[in-house]
Amino acid sequence: MNDGLVKILDGNTFVVSDANGDIEASLxxxxxxxxxxxxxxxKWVLTVNGQRLGxxxxxxxxxxxxxxxxxxxxxxxxxxxxxxxxxxxSVGNGFHEELTILNHSDKPVSLTxxxxxxxxxxxxxxxxxxxxxxxxxxxxxxRGKHLVLGYERETFRRSTSISATAPARxxxxxxxxxxxxxxxxxxxxxxxxxxxxxxxxxxxEQRRDPRRANLAMQRNLQRWIEEAPRVxxxxxxxxxxxxxxxxxxAALRFSxxxxxxxxxxxxxxxxxxxxxxxDSIFTSLQALPFTPELxxxxxxxxxxxxxxxxxxxxxxxxxxxxxxxxYGEMTAFEExxxxxxxxxxxxxxxYVVLLDEYERWTGDRKLVRDLEHxxxxxxxxxxxxxxxxxxxxIWYRRRNEETGLENQCWKxxxxxxxxxxxxxxxxxxxxxxxxxYAYDAKVRGARLARDIWKDxxxxxxxxxxxxxxxxxxxRDFWVEDGEYFTLALDPDGxxxxxxASNNGHLLWSGIVDKSKAKAVAQHLLGPRLFSGxxxxxxAEGEGRYNPIGYHVGTVWPFDNSFVAWxxxxxxxxxxxxxxxxxxxxxxxxxxxxxxxxxxxxEREQTKYPVQYPTACSPQAWSTGTPLLLLRTMLGLxxxxxxxxxDPALPTSIGLLALLDLPGRxxxxxxxxxxxxxxxxxxxxxx
Amino acid sequence: MVSxxxxxxxxxxxxxxxxxxxxxxxxxxxxRFELVDGKKxxxxxxxxxxxxxxxxxxxxxxxxxxxxDRALFNRLASGELNGVAAALRGEFEAEGxxxxxxxxxxxxxxxxxxxxxxxxxxxSRRTG
Numbered sequence: 158m159n160d161g162l163v164k165i166l167d168g169n170t171f172v173v174s175d176a177n178g179d180i181e182a183s184l185x186x187x188x189x190x191x192x193x194x195x196x197x198x199x200k201w202v203l204t205v206n207g208q209r210l211g212x213x214x215x216x217x218x219x220x221x222x223x224x225x226x227x228x229x230x231x232x233x234x235x236x237x238x239x240x241x242x243x244x245x246x247s248v249g250n251g252f253h254e255e256l257t258i259l260n261h262s263d264k265p266v267s268l269t270x271x272x273x274x275x276x277x278x279x280x281x282x283x284x285x286x287x288x289x290x291x292x293x294x295x296x297x298x299x300r301g302k303h304l305v306l307g308y309e310r311e312t313f314r315r316s317t318s319i320s321a322t323a324p325a326r327x328x329x330x331x332x333x334x335x336x337x338x339x340x341x342x343x344x345x346x347x348x349x350x351x352x353x354x355x356x357x358x359x360x361x362e363q364r365r366d367p368r369r370a371n372l373a374m375q376r377n378l379q380r381w382i383e384e385a386p387r388v389x390x391x392x393x394x395x396x397x398x399x400x401x402x403x404x405x406x407a408a409l410r411f412s413x414x415x416x417x418x419x420x421x422x423x424x425x426x427x428x429x430x431x432x433x434x435x436d437s438i439f440t441s442l443q444a445l446p447f448t449p450e451l452x453x454x455x456x457x458x459x460x461x462x463x464x465x466x467x468x469x470x471x472x473x474x475x476x477x478x479x480x481x482x483x484y485g486e487m488t489a490f491e492e493x494x495x496x497x498x499x500x501x502x503x504x505x506x507x508y509v510v511l512l513d514e515y516e517r518w519t520g521d522r523k524l525v526r527d528l529e530h531x532x533x534x535x536x537x538x539x540x541x542x543x544x545x546x547x548x549x550x551i552w553y554r555r556r557n558e559e560t561g562l563e564n565q566c567w568k569x570x571x572x573x574x575x576x577x578x579x580x581x582x583x584x585x586x587x588x589x590x591x592x593x594y595a596y597d598a599k600v601r602g603a604r605l606a607r608d609i610w611k612d613x614x615x616x617x618x619x620x621x622x623x624x625x626x627x628x629x630x631x632r633d634f635w636v637e638d639g640e641y642f643t644l645a646l647d648p649d650g651x652x653x654x655x656x657a658s659n660n661g662h663l664l665w666s667g668i669v670d671k672s673k674a675k676a677v678a679q680h681l682l683g684p685r686l687f688s689g690x691x692x693x694x695x696a697e698g699e700g701r702y703n704p705i706g707y708h709v710g711t712v713w714p715f716d717n718s719f720v721a722w723x724x725x726x727x728x729x730x731x732x733x734x735x736x737x738x739x740x741x742x743x744x745x746x747x748x749x750x751x752x753x754x755x756x757x758x759e760r761e762q763t764k765y766p767v768q769y770p771t772a773c774s775p776q777a778w779s780t781g782t783p784l785l786l787l788r789t790m791l792g793l794x795x796x797x798x799x800x801x802x803d804p805a806l807p808t809s810i811g812l813l814a815l816l817d818l819p820g821r822x823x824x825x826x827x828x829x830x831x832x833x834x835x836x837x838x839x840x841x842x843x
Numbered sequence: 844m845v846s847x848x849x850x851x852x853x854x855x856x857x858x859x860x861x862x863x864x865x866x867x868x869x870x871x872x873x874x875r876f877e878l879v880d881g882k883k884x885x886x887x888x889x890x891x892x893x894x895x896x897x898x899x900x901x902x903x904x905x906x907x908x909x910x911x912d913r914a915l916f917n918r919l920a921s922g923e924l925n926g927v928a929a930a931l932r933g934e935f936e937a938e939g940x941x942x943x944x945x946x947x948x949x950x951x952x953x954x955x956x957x958x959x960x961x962x963x964x965x966x967s968r969r970t971g
Contacts (some may be wrong), residue, residue, distance in 0.1 A: 310932040311932065312929075312932050312934050313932045313933055314933055355930070355931075355933050410902050413940045415941050415945050416942075417942070417944040460869070461869070461942055461945050461946060462945060464950075465866055465949035465950075466922075466949075466951070466952055466953035466955075467955035467956055468925070468953030468954055469951055469954060469955045469956055470954065471925075471953070473953060484931055485931075488928065488931060489926070489928055489931035489932040490928070490932065496925060496927040496928045496931065497927070527869060528869075529868075530865055530866070530868045530869065531869075556955075556956075
């Protein structure tokens with residue numbers, strides 16, 4: 158709320174307004190009522206006797222509801238404090254607003270209460286890029302009881318229906334109430350704003366009774382928190398951070414129309430409330446020990462949308478897992494490729510990684526059997542479609558050159574992949590972490606094939622392929638004179654030799670030769686990469702290093718959670734604890750809500766983490782970060798039917814207990830006591 | 844207008860011949876397609892069970908009903924139009940289980956300049 162805007166949401170329906178609850182958006186202004194990537198209201202302004210209102214306070218009651226306390230007049234001095242206006246708004250199929258006006262005087266008042274309403278039906282992409290609409294608008298009053306705003310472009314139709322419980326006069330620009338309130342009396346009306354769009358029928362009940370819907374959401378959030386494991390800890394900030402993560406993760410849940418009411422983590426709130434292959438998978442991995450059902454829904458939904466053909470516009474191949482799904486007008490008319498868009502090359506191997514990790518925790522073999530075809534197709538994609546150079550590696554180069562993504566790895570900004578001297582390589586590119594994910598997918602795919610699909614030939618082949626990939630990778634990607642893995646290979650097979658955090662993901666994947674791991678860990682905790690808060694995306698001293706460059710020097714909490722996991726995998730327990738401690742310390746500065754990224758400045762220099770300005774908060778994989786750090790600090794690892802606990806905690810945390818961890822063992826508790834002194838930078842030991 | 848050899852007929856006839864379609868292993872359920880050509884409505888009933896497919900011309904209840912102009916369906920079946928984008932545009936009516944619909948659109952071809960497919964790994968259990 159630091160931008161002065163109030164945001165509430167449920168899934169991908171959200172309302173962004175000013176502190177008065179008013180919406181007055183220009184095309185490029187990101188306020189309004191949005192649903193399925195379309196703006197259904199761009200104007201919603203309340204006046205009393207022709208006067209705008211001033212805000213006394215706003216309560217963000219829950220992520221899906223807010224309450225605005227207002228008085229007539231907009232100055233700093235209240236013009237007429239004899240009236241109070243309360244707007245209580247909650248998101249449903251559109252939104253519901255309970256409008257109450259209190260008369261504090263001992264005389265009756267007559268008021269004209271007016272709401273001006275309108276919609277530009279902008280696509281989210283249009284709001285971002287300031288594009289003009291191509292269709293036609295309508296506004297009509299239905300039987301004097303509804304105002305219906307409509308938009309039409311060929312067969313594409315969207316509309317917004319507005320109604321009220323109190324008698325009102327409707328016109329094409331809004332509705333007016335002529336009211337009289339007794340002394341010390343109050344007046345109330347319920348306003349309903351409904352979005353009308355194609356899609357599976359949504360809860361009719363919800364539509365009819367917003368109060369019941371609200372209660373249902375309240376219960377749902379309560380159950381979500383009650384069912385999650387509990388954290389007991391000597392260090393209070395960790396409890397705050399954990400609680401914040403759980404509530405934010407609840408808000409980030411998104412039920413795609415195909416998921417039958419179950420939810421998966423969307424990427425970010427509110428502009429990225431949709432399915433993203435990479436973000437949904439990484440967040441599901443982070444949250445797996447806490448809320449495994451997110452992983453199950455992610456696997457199901459991404460599996461349903463798996464690519465099945467070659468399509469250049471969408472960068473689609475058979476077996477490929479999607480990058481991003483959108484539902485708005487520009488997607489519908491193929492002005493954008495998000496129906497869905499497949500331009501990511503990490504999501505597909507990570508899909509197999511998540512499926513295996515999910516089964517290791519939950520023992521849900523049925524899902525692994527149900528998704529056998531999808532998992533095989535994903536493994537197939539790695540070798541048959543991703544190896545653009547025929548060299549046995551995953552490469553990327555977009556086929557949609559107009560609206561596709563250039564960088565199809567998680568560091569997807571234009572300058573993220575560079576040589577030490579700052580030069581940018583050509584395409585296709587093979588970034589290093591992709592090869593790690595491919596290796597891990599093959600190793601894990603082999604386990605699934607052997608244990609669950611009962612296909613020994615496939616298991617043998619995958620294991621052989623994985624071993625071969627690991628051998629080649631440790632030769633081709635190793636930078637001899639620097640003792641780390643190169644960021645990428647360029648189209649000629651040259652090393653794109655900048656030092657970057659991607660090395661941590663390599664540890665996580667298991668592709669790193671044991672003999673090389675120590676050098677990699679030393680780099681990750683060394684002064685060029687480690688800021689004291691966390692591991693920088695790009696090492697200090699590289700040509701493009703910039704402590705506030707998006708992927709070229711900032712610290713990404715999510716990145717660090719996988720770095721920590723990687724360090725643990727190779728036995729660097731203390732180093733993992735050091736990374737966890739830095740990120741959790743940073744979380745305290747953000748009241749438990751880690752941002753997408755923060756500045757790569759030396760910790761000693763700034764004393765507090767400098768937030769990178771982004772429009773999206775909370776971000777799913779930042780929200781998931783504390784959860785994965787809890788896992789890595791306690792050293793939680795499923796082994797057969799058991800959960801192994803092998804804690805290595807920073808001393809500052811003291812005693813940590815994770816209670817009621819769900820999994821194939823039922824529910825189990827894990828304990829640890831802080832013994833790792835992270836106060837000073839130590840050389841990496843083994 | 845309805846010719847036996849149009850893309851729609853070819854699409855369903857080929858599906859009938861295939862008998863098994865691994866890409867729809869997860870789509871157990873029935874689809875009814877009502878393809879409108881002027882006053883004539885052509886019906887196809889497609890049933891999947893763990894990838895086994897039967898195609899008939901009967902009517903009857905279905906988990907998923909799609910009602911579209913035959914001309915439009917010809918363009919979907921030939922890969923000229925993308926099914927998801929057409930659905931978002933509201934170019935046809937669909938009712939029932941949306942998950943089944945999403946799975947079905949896997950069967951439509953796409954548009955690509957190069958068929959870059961190399962056959963090397965073949966991790967799928969059944970091919971072709």
